[in-house]
Amino acid sequence: MTKRSGSKWIAGIGPAGSAAAxxxxxxxxRLGNVWEMLQAAARRAEESTEYVHQLRVSTRRAxxxxxxxxxxxxxxxxxxxxxxxxxxRKCAGTARDYDVLLQRLGDRDDAERMAPLVERxxxxxxxxxxxxxxxxRKLQKRDFGRSIKRAVKKVHAPKDRxxxxxxxxxxxxxxxxxxxxxTAAAADLSSIESLHAMRIEGKQLRYAVEYFADAFGPELRxxxxxxxxxxxxxxxxxxxxxxxxANYESWQAEWTEPEESALLAELIAVETxxxxxxxxxxxxxxxxxxxxxxxxxxxxxxxxxxHEEVA
Numbered sequence: 130m131t132k133r134s135g136s137k138w139i140a141g142i143g144p145a146g147s148a149a150a151x152x153x154x155x156x157x158x159r160l161g162n163v164w165e166m167l168q169a170a171a172r173r174a175e176e177s178t179e180y181v182h183q184l185r186v187s188t189r190r191a192x193x194x195x196x197x198x199x200x201x202x203x204x205x206x207x208x209x210x211x212x213x214x215x216x217x218r219k220c221a222g223t224a225r226d227y228d229v230l231l232q233r234l235g236d237r238d239d240a241e242r243m244a245p246l247v248e249r250x251x252x253x254x255x256x257x258x259x260x261x262x263x264x265x266r267k268l269q270k271r272d273f274g275r276s277i278k279r280a281v282k283k284v285h286a287p288k289d290r291x292x293x294x295x296x297x298x299x300x301x302x303x304x305x306x307x308x309x310x311x312t313a314a315a316a317d318l319s320s321i322e323s324l325h326a327m328r329i330e331g332k333q334l335r336y337a338v339e340y341f342a343d344a345f346g347p348e349l350r351x352x353x354x355x356x357x358x359x360x361x362x363x364x365x366x367x368x369x370x371x372x373x374x375a376n377y378e379s380w381q382a383e384w385t386e387p388e389e390s391a392l393l394a395e396l397i398a399v400e401t402x403x404x405x406x407x408x409x410x411x412x413x414x415x416x417x418x419x420x421x422x423x424x425x426x427x428x429x430x431x432x433x434x435x436h437e438e439v440a
Contacts, residue, residue, distance in 0.1 A: 137190065138350070139340040148298035149286045152198035155340045156284065159191040160210070160277045164268075167217060170224075171265035174258055178228040181261070185221035188214055193336035197302050201284050210280055213268075220260045227254035230373060245389050246396075249380075299344035303431045306330075306337040311424050314415075321371050324408070328364035335361055349430045356423055363411040370404035 139158060142151045166184040174180055192214050199207050231250050234243045286293050313330040316323045335357045342350045374397060381393040 137339045138342060140343050142295050142343045144294065144296035144299075144344045146295040147286065148198075148290075148293045148295050149201055149284055151295040151298065151344075152201045152284045153281050155194045156191075156198060157277070157281045159187070159194040159340075160280070161274075162187040163191045163214065163217060164274055164277060167261070167265050167268070170221065171262045174224075174261070178225075178232070181221055181224045181228060184261075185218060185225050188218040188221060189332070190336050190339070192218065193333055194340050196333075197337060197340060198284070198298075201286060202280070203283055206280055206283050213273075216264060220257075220264055224254060224257040224261060226372065226376075227257055229369070230376065233373070243392060245386070246392055249384065249389070296344040299341040300431060300433070303337055303341050303427075306334040307424070307427050307431070310334045311420065314420055318412075321367070321404075324364060324367055324411070325371070328361065328368055331357060331360050331364065345431055348426075353423070353426055353430060360415065363407070363414060366407040367404065367411060370400050370407050374400040374404055 139151075139155045142154060163184070166180060166187045170180040170184040192211065195207065195210055195214065202210075227250055231247060231254060234240060234247055234250070237243060310327070310330040310333070313323075313327040316326065318324055318327065335354070338349060338354050338357065342354070377393050377397045377400060381390060381397065384390065384393065
């Protein structure tokens with residue numbers, strides 16, 4: 130069985146715990162998961178595509194946590210970690226995109242007919258593995274595991290805010306994520322680009338809930354988090370079809386063999402329909418009333434009594 134990159138929830142801190150202690154625990158877990166999964170993705174990718182998948186997920190979670198606690202780390206240390214995580218995320222993302230497309234083609238009833246495209250994608254996926262292996266070897270030589278431990282030890286609250294609790298910090302952090310998400314959600318969502326922007330902010334909100342949840346009551350985790358997941362699932366489907374369509378259209382201009390061109394044209398037609406259907410499904414579920422209610426509930430759960438209500 131493929132090992133996953135650890136629990137998504139950061140628990141055991143409590144609202145009254147210190148913000149610095151919460152940051153150390155969160156970053157230790159998130160960064161450690163990245164290093165663990167990078168080693169697995171580099172050395173054992175042939176066993177399962179799940180290692181690269183979990184590497185991308187763990188890196189996204191680590192970046193979100195780093196941004197959530199950025200001010201508690203020395204600026205140079207935080208910037209260096211962010212740069213390194215973005216390198217890992219890029220490597221994992223490229224490989225994962227090919228894995229997803231290969232799986233989708235392999236799951237078709239007429240998978241054998243897709244062999245010319247599978248051959249092309251397999252070569253691209255093989256090439257995408259090399260940067261993962263090279264980066265893991267580089268970080269192994271630089272003892273990335275120890276670097277993580279040193280970075281976590283550098284986490285400290287500013288001298289004038291040593292009494293800042295986890296809940297104090299979490300309220301500010303979750304508010305930023307909530308505001309960014311609903312700003313994106315209030316945009317004109319008629320374009321793929323605006324839906325993608327909403328999806329990205331929704332993903333950041335989801336990750337923030339995962340590492341801030343212990344500062345609040347159970348409603349955030351048990352009632353509101355599933356709503357955010359639902360949004361992500363629907364927008365994820367839109368993104369999958371949009372990404373596949375963009376790839377197929379790009380390759381159609383490059384891969385000029387008649388058989389390849391014909392298959393790509395067929396896939397483009399299928400993905401065009403699927404993209405439209407996935408957008409319709411999203412808009413059947415997401416509406417102004419649902420947005421207003423979700424924003425109100427998030428505000429009620431995460432903000433102190435008497436705090437100004439959401440308009």
